[in-house]
Amino acid sequence: MSTSFQVTFDAADPLALGEFWCAALGYVRDAPPQGFASWEEALTAWEVPRELWNSKNAVSDPDGSGPRIFIQQVPEPKTVKNRVHLDLNVSAGRTGGERLEVLRAEAARLEAIGARTVEERSELGDTWIVMQDPEGNEFCLQ
Template identity: 45%
Template sequence: MTTKWTLTIDCADPALVARFWCTALGYTESAPPQGWDTWEAWFTDLNVPEDEWNDGASISDPDGVLPSISFLKVPERRTVKNRLHLDLQVAGGRAQPQHLREQRIRSTGDKLQAAGATLVEEFGTDNVLDHLWMQDPEGNDFCVV
């Protein structure tokens, strides 16, 4: 039997990082719990102080197929390289023509930089781009492949 799971990303500003990952993955903000029309209504009804409303965020695959991702506010900043990261597989695989793979990787990289990501390094050999190492707005590592 499998176990239902989600991925949680520690961060300083859950709303900011969640918006970035919605752009990166095509996800949407997770719906509020059943019985509430908005997250604000849920927070209010449960007497959550307004200064705690950005202590967490959650995004979901709009098709309901892929796992949801949660964002949790933590006081400490990331200090070392992530041991776990996401690979955004946009190129279509090595069977695709290299010019098409590179176009897809660069196009996605450009879109994500416009959304707040930072390009750390390009990887490849013999002038053939394989992937981009990037960081989200708070420095969490990911790759575009």
């Protein structure tokens, strides 16, 4: 049996966090419901108060192979380390200095769109970079 899943993030600003993950992963924002040209049109038609328009967001892999990311607004800020995090495999098939160069280049690209590098780690011959998205959620580059 195969079970599909999505990854859910709590956030202060779901739209902005969704933009970051779209840029980081090559994802796109979920399309508005059929019959609506935009989310704004749909939310207006459904009479959703404007202050709730940024309460939820979802982004997906345009190829359909990666999991959907759902982002929900919460009132409290992130205060502790994530117990679950994403690992972004950006250096598949590379080793040594070439692998490290790819990891560092991707870290720089993600920093330019709002991420923060926490540390570079090596263990048992493997190296990865621990990062945080704009809201402080940890993820790793491998």
